[in-house]
Amino acid sequence: MNIGIVGLGLIGGSYAKALKKFGYKIYGIDINQKSLDYALEHDIIDFGDTNPLNILSKLDVVFLCLYPDDTIRFVHKYINKFKRGAIISDVVGIKRQIIDAFDIYKHDDVEFVFTHPIAGRETSGVKHSDETIFHGANFVITPTKYNTEEAINVITILAKQMGFASVTQLPDVAHDNIIAFTSQLTHAIALSLVNSDDEKYDTSLFIGDSYKDLTRIAQINDELWSELFLKNSYYLLKHIEKFEKELDTLKTALKNKDRDSLRQLMQTATKKRSKIK
Amino acid sequence: MNIGIVGLGLIGGSYAKALKKFGYKIYGIDINQKSLDYALEHDIIDFGDTNPLNILSKLDVVFLCLYPDDTIRFVHKYINKFKRGAIISDVVGIKRQIIDAFDIYKHDDVEFVFTHPIAGRETSGVKHSDETIFHGANFVITPTKYNTEEAINVITILAKQMGFASVTQLPDVAHDNIIAFTSQLTHAIALSLVNSDDEKYDTSLFIGDSYKDLTRIAQINDELWSELFLKNSYYLLKHIEKFEKELDTLKTALKNKDRDSLRQLMQTATKKRSKIK
Numbered sequence: 001m002n003i004g005i006v007g008l009g010l011i012g013g014s015y016a017k018a019l020k021k022f023g024y025k026i027y028g029i030d031i032n033q034k035s036l037d038y039a040l041e042h043d044i045i046d047f048g049d050t051n052p053l054n055i056l057s058k059l060d061v062v063f064l065c066l067y068p069d070d071t072i073r074f075v076h077k078y079i080n081k082f083k084r085g086a087i088i089s090d091v092v093g094i095k096r097q098i099i100d101a102f103d104i105y106k107h108d109d110v111e112f113v114f115t116h117p118i119a120g121r122e123t124s125g126v127k128h129s130d131e132t133i134f135h136g137a138n139f140v141i142t143p144t145k146y147n148t149e150e151a152i153n154v155i156t157i158l159a160k161q162m163g164f165a166s167v168t169q170l171p172d173v174a175h176d177n178i179i180a181f182t183s184q185l186t187h188a189i190a191l192s193l194v195n196s197d198d199e200k201y202d203t204s205l206f207i208g209d210s211y212k213d214l215t216r217i218a219q220i221n222d223e224l225w226s227e228l229f230l231k232n233s234y235y236l237l238k239h240i241e242k243f244e245k246e247l248d249t250l251k252t253a254l255k256n257k258d259r260d261s262l263r264q265l266m267q268t269a270t271k272k273r274s275k276i277k
Numbered sequence: 278m279n280i281g282i283v284g285l286g287l288i289g290g291s292y293a294k295a296l297k298k299f300g301y302k303i304y305g306i307d308i309n310q311k312s313l314d315y316a317l318e319h320d321i322i323d324f325g326d327t328n329p330l331n332i333l334s335k336l337d338v339v340f341l342c343l344y345p346d347d348t349i350r351f352v353h354k355y356i357n358k359f360k361r362g363a364i365i366s367d368v369v370g371i372k373r374q375i376i377d378a379f380d381i382y383k384h385d386d387v388e389f390v391f392t393h394p395i396a397g398r399e400t401s402g403v404k405h406s407d408e409t410i411f412h413g414a415n416f417v418i419t420p421t422k423y424n425t426e427e428a429i430n431v432i433t434i435l436a437k438q439m440g441f442a443s444v445t446q447l448p449d450v451a452h453d454n455i456i457a458f459t460s461q462l463t464h465a466i467a468l469s470l471v472n473s474d475d476e477k478y479d480t481s482l483f484i485g486d487s488y489k490d491l492t493r494i495a496q497i498n499d500e501l502w503s504e505l506f507l508k509n510s511y512y513l514l515k516h517i518e519k520f521e522k523e524l525d526t527l528k529t530a531l532k533n534k535d536r537d538s539l540r541q542l543m544q545t546a547t548k549k550r551s552k553i554k
Contacts, residue, residue: 118485138482168482178483181474186487189466192523194546196516197458204553205415205445206455208395210463211553213490218550222543226536233531239473240528244521246469251517254510259503266499269471273495276481276488 002027003158004059005045006052006074008035010121011091012065013129016044018162021131027055035126044126056081061154064090068227072101084109087151091117093183094232095142095172106146113147113155116140116175117164118183122219131163139164142172180235184228187217188240194218279304280435281336282322283329283351285312287398288368289342290406293321295439298408304332312403321403333358338431341367345504349378361386364428368394370460371509372419372449383423390424390432393417393452394441395460399496408440416441419449457512461505464494465517471495 001024005012008030016026016039028045029052030036036048049055056062056078064071071090082088088110092098095114102112119137121128139159143152152169159167170178194215197203203211229236246265253261278301282289285307293303293316305322306329307313313325326332333339333355341348348367359365365387369375372391379389396414398405416436420429429446436444447455471492474480480488506513523542530538 118483120485138484140483166482170478170483174478175483178478178480182480182484182488186470186491188524188527189470189491190487191542191546192520192527193463193466194549195523195526195542196519197549198519199549201447201451201455203455203459205443206395206417206447206452207415207459207553208397210467210494211459213493214463214466215550215553216490217487218546220543220547222540222547225543226539229531229539230534230536233534237528237531240524242473242475243469244524246472247465247517247521249472250465250469251514254506254514257507257510259507262503262506263499265468265472266497266502269468269495270497270499272471272474272476273492276484276492 001025001060002058004029004055004062005065006030006062007065007070008032008039008045008048008126008129009065010124010126010128011117011119012063013039013044013126014119014131014133015063015065015091015162017129018131018134019158020044020046022161027059029055030126038126044129052078053081057083059083059086061087061089061158064088066090067224068092068094068098068231071098075102075105079105079108079110082110086110087113087154089113089115089155091115093179093228095175097231099142099144099172106144111146111148111151112144113151114142114144114172115155115159116142116179117159117162118179122216124221135163136165137163139167140175141167141169142175143169144172176232177235177238180232181239184232184236185239185243187220187225188229188236189243190215190218191220278302278337279335281306281332281339282342283307283339284342284347285309285316285322285325285403285406286342287401287403287405287410288394288396289340290316290321290403291396291408291410292340292342292368292439294406295408295411296435297321297323299438304336306332315403321406329355330358334360336360336363338364338366338435341365343367344501345369345371345375345508348375352379352382356382356385356387359387363387364390364431366390366392366432368392370395370456370505372452374508376419376421376449383421388423388425388428389421390428391419391421391449392432392436393419393456394436394439395456399493401498412440413442414440416444417452418444418446419452420446421449453509454512454515457509458516461509461513462516462520464497464502465506465513466520467492467495468497 028048305325
């Protein structure tokens with residue numbers, strides 16, 4: 001099986017490293033020749049080309065490891081150049097708008113399997129790629145009514161081979177709802193926390209692990225994340241408002257010096273959090 | 278030098294372990310005989326007693342490793358039993374109210390050196406004590422006008438010996454202001470984030486490291502933290518409101534589909550966060 005990775009960044013490079021160990025022929029496509037050179041030199045891919053036309057027709061499975069809008073642009077440009085029967089997958093962190101964008105290709109003889117590998121780092125580029133970021137991580141497939149069991153199985157097996165701990169199927173709208181909470185809301189919070197630092201004191205001297213943990217993701221790729229925020233703004237706004245309501249409950253307890261209510265909400269949170277592994 | 282640790286919990290036990298390596302005689306005081314037995318068996322302390330009266334008069338330095346209100350109660354009860362000239366230190370995460378509580382003893386011939394070791398874990402008890410939690414951590418001393426240079430130096434040296442990376446002096450009010458931001462606000466956010474989970478889906482299957490990092494501290498000791506929140510409610514409310522303002526700016530950008538503003542606030546956060554080591 002020939003596997004193509006379009007976009008040799010952190011995720012694409014890590015996909016390539018993880019899959020190469022299983023003997024698949026890995027083809028890399030990237031607009032940056034240096035990324036391809038690095039990947040070839042480090043045995044991350046078997047073949048590399050900046051021109052998709054030289055490679056696409058050979059590929060049985062293509063992972064588009066690009067930003068959301070780039071993913072859409074790439075497919076629109078090259079839809080007729082994929083191998084007939086190819087499985088095309090993506091890594092975009094929101095799903096409904098991506099699936100809608102490709103709805104026009106539902107009768108093409110390629111099959112889209114839309115996925116979201118929930119993994120990342122505060123670094124980018126193939127040089128930082130590292131397949132261990134997938135170990136123990138969650139992988140989500142958002143099936144459409146056009147999907148075959150076979151194609152879903154192929155992607156499921158590849159995800160497991162890459163080291164993902166769970167492969168879960170969830171409809172696109174449900175995905176965007178829960179991901180707005182677990183991923184986009186957490187980033188919105190981290191950004192707002194850091195931006196509310198008035199820097200009156202040397203913050204570094206007065207922090208513990210809690211501040212570091214809560215703000216690590218505030219070092220953010222603004223090109224990617226502004227796309228994700230806007231493409232999922234409906235659910236993100238909904239979850240921000242639910243979060244604000246909880247924060248308001250806490251504020252009220254503080255203002256009323258209501259220790260019982262504070263302890264109650266702390267106990268509720270402790271119990272809820274204990275379910276998360 | 279004889280050092281006493283009052284309260285052999287996570288912090289007290291870790292203090293004892295860290296200081297014992299430097300050859301000090303370590304005396305443990307705890308209401309729980311089992312904690313003392315464990316500490317004696319594991320060579321964490323040299324002597325242990327449930328009755329402070331059997332030990333206090335021997336101690337040159339006493340670390341009160343108790344919750345805020347317990348710290349106050351202990352001092353009120355035993356103020357006349359300390360060795361004359363002893364240095365008494367504490368570990369409470371808020372400072373002004375503790376300092377105020379002990380103002381009545383300003384003419385006693387003991388000296389209070391108020392401190393905040395910014396370190397912890399989501400576990401408690403002497404069995405989980407581990408001196409490595411101090412390695413690289415911040416230690417803050419909030420001096421009063423009654424402090425001598427000698428006593429401040431003793432505590433500074435002991436903190437460095439325990440492995441703290443920085444020992445910073447800051448007035449109590451400034452301490453409570455910055456700590457409301459770096460510590461209490463982060464906990465308030467983590468609690469509200471977890472409590473806003475509607476658990477419509479199995480959250481565990483759709484999270485990455487960001488959700489785990491932002492909610493780790495939501496498993497919280499509600500007895501301790503409700504005290505800290507209430508004793509620092511003025512500054513905590515102030516910082517919650519500043520945080521809410523930043524979140525509101527983000528919401529406005531989202532509602533207006535204003536990508537430039539989103540990218541701008543992401544870039545600001547990235548730059549600010551990069552200053553934190």
